[in-house]
Amino acid sequence: MRVDTEYTAGACKTMTVETICVGSEILLGNIVNTNAAFLAAQYTALGFNTFYQTVVGDNAERIKDCVRLALSRSELVVLSGGLGPTQDDITKDAVAELLGRSLVRDETAVYRIHEFFEKRGRRMSENNLRQALVIEGGKVLDNDNGLAPGVLVHLSGEERDQVGNRDFADQLILLLPGPPEELERMWKEKAAPYLQKLSGRVIASSMVKACGRGESEVAELLDDLIRGTGDVTVAPYARTGEVHLRVTAAGTDEKDAKQRIRPVVKEIKSRLGDSVYTTHEETSLEQSVVELLKANELTITTAESCTGGMIASRLVNVSGVSDVFKAGYVTYSNKAKRKLLGVKRKTLEKFGAVSADVVRQMAEGAAFYAKSDVSVAVSGIAGPGGGTEDKPVGLVYIAVNICGMITVEEYHFSGDRMKVRNSTTAYALILLRRCILEYYSRLTFGEEERG
Amino acid sequence: MRVDTEYTAGACKTMTVETICVGSEILLGNIVNTNAAFLAAQYTALGFNTFYQTVVGDNAERIKDCVRLALSRSELVVLSGGLGPTQDDITKDAVAELLGRSLVRDETAVYRIHEFFEKRGRRMSENNLRQALVIEGGKVLDNDNGLAPGVLVHLSGEERDQVGNRDFADQLILLLPGPPEELERMWKEKAAPYLQKLSGRVIASSMVKACGRGESEVAELLDDLIRGTGDVTVAPYARTGEVHLRVTAAGTDEKDAKQRIRPVVKEIKSRLGDSVYTTHEETSLEQSVVELLKANELTITTAESCTGGMIASRLVNVSGVSDVFKAGYVTYSNKAKRKLLGVKRKTLEKFGAVSADVVRQMAEGAAFYAKSDVSVAVSGIAGPGGGTEDKPVGLVYIAVNICGMITVEEYHFSGDRMKVRNSTTAYALILLRRCILEYYSRLTFGEEERG
Numbered sequence: 001m002r003v004d005t006e007y008t009a010g011a012c013k014t015m016t017v018e019t020i021c022v023g024s025e026i027l028l029g030n031i032v033n034t035n036a037a038f039l040a041a042q043y044t045a046l047g048f049n050t051f052y053q054t055v056v057g058d059n060a061e062r063i064k065d066c067v068r069l070a071l072s073r074s075e076l077v078v079l080s081g082g083l084g085p086t087q088d089d090i091t092k093d094a095v096a097e098l099l100g101r102s103l104v105r106d107e108t109a110v111y112r113i114h115e116f117f118e119k120r121g122r123r124m125s126e127n128n129l130r131q132a133l134v135i136e137g138g139k140v141l142d143n144d145n146g147l148a149p150g151v152l153v154h155l156s157g158e159e160r161d162q163v164g165n166r167d168f169a170d171q172l173i174l175l176l177p178g179p180p181e182e183l184e185r186m187w188k189e190k191a192a193p194y195l196q197k198l199s200g201r202v203i204a205s206s207m208v209k210a211c212g213r214g215e216s217e218v219a220e221l222l223d224d225l226i227r228g229t230g231d232v233t234v235a236p237y238a239r240t241g242e243v244h245l246r247v248t249a250a251g252t253d254e255k256d257a258k259q260r261i262r263p264v265v266k267e268i269k270s271r272l273g274d275s276v277y278t279t280h281e282e283t284s285l286e287q288s289v290v291e292l293l294k295a296n297e298l299t300i301t302t303a304e305s306c307t308g309g310m311i312a313s314r315l316v317n318v319s320g321v322s323d324v325f326k327a328g329y330v331t332y333s334n335k336a337k338r339k340l341l342g343v344k345r346k347t348l349e350k351f352g353a354v355s356a357d358v359v360r361q362m363a364e365g366a367a368f369y370a371k372s373d374v375s376v377a378v379s380g381i382a383g384p385g386g387g388t389e390d391k392p393v394g395l396v397y398i399a400v401n402i403c404g405m406i407t408v409e410e411y412h413f414s415g416d417r418m419k420v421r422n423s424t425t426a427y428a429l430i431l432l433r434r435c436i437l438e439y440y441s442r443l444t445f446g447e448e449e450r451g
Numbered sequence: 452m453r454v455d456t457e458y459t460a461g462a463c464k465t466m467t468v469e470t471i472c473v474g475s476e477i478l479l480g481n482i483v484n485t486n487a488a489f490l491a492a493q494y495t496a497l498g499f500n501t502f503y504q505t506v507v508g509d510n511a512e513r514i515k516d517c518v519r520l521a522l523s524r525s526e527l528v529v530l531s532g533g534l535g536p537t538q539d540d541i542t543k544d545a546v547a548e549l550l551g552r553s554l555v556r557d558e559t560a561v562y563r564i565h566e567f568f569e570k571r572g573r574r575m576s577e578n579n580l581r582q583a584l585v586i587e588g589g590k591v592l593d594n595d596n597g598l599a600p601g602v603l604v605h606l607s608g609e610e611r612d613q614v615g616n617r618d619f620a621d622q623l624i625l626l627l628p629g630p631p632e633e634l635e636r637m638w639k640e641k642a643a644p645y646l647q648k649l650s651g652r653v654i655a656s657s658m659v660k661a662c663g664r665g666e667s668e669v670a671e672l673l674d675d676l677i678r679g680t681g682d683v684t685v686a687p688y689a690r691t692g693e694v695h696l697r698v699t700a701a702g703t704d705e706k707d708a709k710q711r712i713r714p715v716v717k718e719i720k721s722r723l724g725d726s727v728y729t730t731h732e733e734t735s736l737e738q739s740v741v742e743l744l745k746a747n748e749l750t751i752t753t754a755e756s757c758t759g760g761m762i763a764s765r766l767v768n769v770s771g772v773s774d775v776f777k778a779g780y781v782t783y784s785n786k787a788k789r790k791l792l793g794v795k796r797k798t799l800e801k802f803g804a805v806s807a808d809v810v811r812q813m814a815e816g817a818a819f820y821a822k823s824d825v826s827v828a829v830s831g832i833a834g835p836g837g838g839t840e841d842k843p844v845g846l847v848y849i850a851v852n853i854c855g856m857i858t859v860e861e862y863h864f865s866g867d868r869m870k871v872r873n874s875t876t877a878y879a880l881i882l883l884r885r886c887i888l889e890y891y892s893r894l895t896f897g898e899e900e901r902g
Contacts, residue, residue, distance in 0.1 A: 026487075026488070026491065026504070027491055027501050027502065027503075027504065028491060028492070028495050028686055028688075029488050029489065029490070029491030029492025029493070029494070029495055030492075030686070030688045030689070031488070031688075032483055032484070032485055032488040033483070033484055033487065033488065033504075034483055036477075036484060036506070037477070037480050037482070037483040037484065038480065039480070040477065040478055040479060040480030041479070041480025041481075042480070043480070044479050044480055050478050051478065051507065051508055051510070051513060052478075052505065052506065052507055052513070052517075053477070053478065053484075053505065053506035054503065054504070054505050054506075055487070055503065055504035055505075056502065056503055057502055059502070062502060062503070066503075069520075181866070181867075235479055235481075237479075237481045238481070302760075302781065304760070306767070307764070307767070308760070308763050308764045308766065308767025308768075308776075308779065309753075309755070309759070309760025309761065309762070309763035309764040309767065309779050309781060310760065310764045311760070312759050312760035312781040313758070313759045313760040313761045313764055313781075313872075315759065316757070316758070316759025316760065316781070316783055316872075317759075317868070317869070319833075319834070319835055319836055319868060320836065321783065322783050322784045325781075325783050325784065326784065326786075326787060327780070327781060327782060327783075327784075327787040327790075327791055328759065328760050328779075328780070328781025328782075328783075329778070329779070329780065329781070330753065330760060330763040330764075330767070330776075330778060330779025330780070330781070331778060331779075332767055332772065332773050332776050332778075332779075333773045333776065333777065333778075335777075336777060336778040336821070339778075339821075340778055340821075370787070370790075370791075382770075383770070384770055385770055385771065415632070416632075417768070417770060418768070421764075421767075
C-alpha cells in the first residue's frame, strides 16, 4: 500500500509558550481539560517549547498572579476560557487591568452578536455585549464558531518592565475562548498562522501512525531516532493498539525543513513496515480500513459480542461508509448468536461462547446472512464477572473472514470492562487490516514493491 | 420509581489543596490530564477548596519551584506522576531535596517488586528498585494496582519556615503514582481516609443525576439552591443529555451532615421530577435503563443507523445485560434496513431513510425479528455530508416501541459528526426510559405515589 506523506509547515520562531486555563468548572472536576492537551500538541507540532500548564478559577487576583508568573518565564502566554457573557467571565478584565489597558468594543463582534440573536428571535441582554469587548491595542481574532472574539496582545517595553521579562525579544498574551470547538478553530485558523508569521526558523512536522505494535516495541525499534540526532525530533504518542509518531524539524525555509523530515519518515516506515497505516494527520485507523475495503471493492459485516457494537460504531465514524458497510450484528446472548448468525448450538455447548470455534462461525454467518465479502467477529470476557481459571477476564477471540478465508486469533487484554472492550475493538480493526493486506499480497505477490 | 440516596461521608477538615501533575507527556499533548479532573472532583466531594492546578515536566528544578509556590498558598499539595522506574521519574527525588530529607527503601514495596518479576519470570533491573524508594519520615501508601508506593509527608515546623507557610495549622505533601487506575485506587482507599481522619468538620455529599433536561433549564429550576443558602452547596455538572448535581454539606458529625443534605436532595427530586434517574454515585444512565427493563421483565433490541452501534454498546457497558439484551442491528444502508428489519422499499423512497415513518418501521421490525418486548431505533443525518435544506445535518428521528406502543420523536442536534452521534445515543436512552415509565404509569396509575 502506498502511503503519501502530508506536511504541516510554516514559518515560526521557537518560542517558549505556556498555557493558563481559566475556569472554576475545571477546578471543580466538572470537565476534563482537553483544551490544555490540544494546545500542548499544537505547540509540539510547531516546535514551541512549553514547561508549564496552569488552571485557575474565575478570580481576577489569582488570574493576574498566574499571568504575572507566566510572563516571568515565557515568551507567549496563552489563556483559554472566561471570555463569555456572564459576570464570572473576567479573563479579559484581569489581563487588561494587569497591563493597565482599557477594554474597547469590537464592532465586528457587536454585529455578530446582534445577528445571532436576531436570527433566533431571542432577546439579547446587555451582558451579551460584554463578549464584544477586547483589550485596547490588541489584535482581534474573530470567532467563527461562537460569539466571543479572541485577542492577541504584544506587550510594550514599558509593560514588560512592569510585569514581563526583558530577556525575551518580544512577549505576547493570547486570549482564546473556552469552548473547545471555538478554541480549536480560532487557534488553527487565526492564532497559529499569525504566530508563524512572526518569522524566524521554519518548522515542518509530519505524523506517522502505526498499529499492532506495542509502545515499547516501537520505542526499541526507533530508539536512536527518538533519542534524537539533533535537528529532527521523533515523539511517540501511545493510543490503544496504536503508536503515533510526530516527526518535527527546523530548517532555513519550508523546503529545507521538509527535506530534513523526509528521510526520517522513510526510515520509520521501513523499520515499522506494514504496521504504518498512514502518514496523514487526520486519518484514523478505521478510516484507513474503510479506504482499504473501498480500494479492493469489498463489503463488510460486523458480528460483536462483548464489544456490543463498538466495532461497527468505529466504522460508522467514517463519513460515507455506507458504500462498504453491509450490516452490523450485536449478538451478546448465545441465542442471538444462533438465531442471527447461525452459530451451532453444539459448538456453543462444547466450546463455550468465548472460543475460536464460535467466533469462526459468527464470522461465517455474518458474511453469509448479510451477503458481504468480509466479516469480523469478536467474542470475549470483558468482566468484571464471567471469568474462570480456564477462561479468565480479558480473554478475547477475534475472527476475520475475507471471501471465505478465515483467520482466528486469541488475545489476552488487561484492565477493566471498558478497557478490555476498547482493546478488543482496536485489535479487531488491526486484524482486519492485516488480513486484507495479506489476502491481496498473496493474490498479487510482487506488486507491493512499487510502494 | 423509588430512588435511594447514597452518601459519601467522612470526617475531614476544610483544607486548601492544590494539584501538581508531573509529566512531560502531558506537556507534549500526548495524554489528556484526567488525573487532575479526578482529583478535583474528589476534593469537591470532600468539601476541600482548590484554587490552582499545575502541570510541570520531569525536571527537578521546575518541580521544586512548583512545589514551593504551592506550599506558599495551600495546606495540602498533591503531586501525581513521576514515581516510576526510569531516570525521568524524579518527583520523589525533587520533593526530598526540597525538604532536605533523604530517600529510603520501603521493604513492602521491595517485596512486591520482586514478587511481580518472579511471577512473570522476567528479569528485574536495578532501576525497578528505584520505585521502592520513599521519602524518609513519610507515611507510605501501598500501591495495590502497581509497583510504586505513594507517600504522604507532614512538614515539620522547620521545613515550613523554609519552604512552607506558617499561616496554616499543618502542611502536607502527598505523592501519588501517575497511571490513573493506580492513582484513583490509592486516593480512594489510602489517601482520602487518612485525610478524613485529620478530624475537624464532617463532610457528607450526595449525587443526583437527571436526564432529558438542559443545563440552563436545571440551573433555572434550582437557581436558589445552586446560589446556595450557606451550609449546603449544589454543584451542577453537565453531560450529554444529562445534568449531575453534587450536594455537599458540612456538619458536626456524619449524621448531622447527612441530615442537612437530605431535604435538599428531596427538594431537587421534587423539582426535577421523573428526570432524576438515580441518586447513586456509580449508576450510569444505561444502567438505570437496564435496571428498569429488568424490573419490568422486558427484553430489548436496538436498530441503529447513524449511531452505528453506539446505543447497543452503551447497553453492553452494563455487566450482566445479557438477561435483557436480545440483539442489536446496525443498519446503516437502506438495503440493510429492508433486509434485516423489513422496512418497506416504498417508505424509504417516499419519506427517505431519515424520517419518522422509517424509524417506526425499524422499531417494529427489530422487535419482531428478535422477538423482544422493547426496541429502540434511530436514523439521522450525522454529517458532515448528507444534509439538505429540508433535512439538515443534525436532524434525527428516534422511535421507541414498548410492547407495540410506538413513540417517535424528532430531534435537532448541533455539532460535528461525533457530537451528533453522541447526542443521538444519549437521547435514545432518555426516550427509552421515559417511554417505559409512561407505559407503566398508564398501566398502574396511582402506584407511583409511594416513591
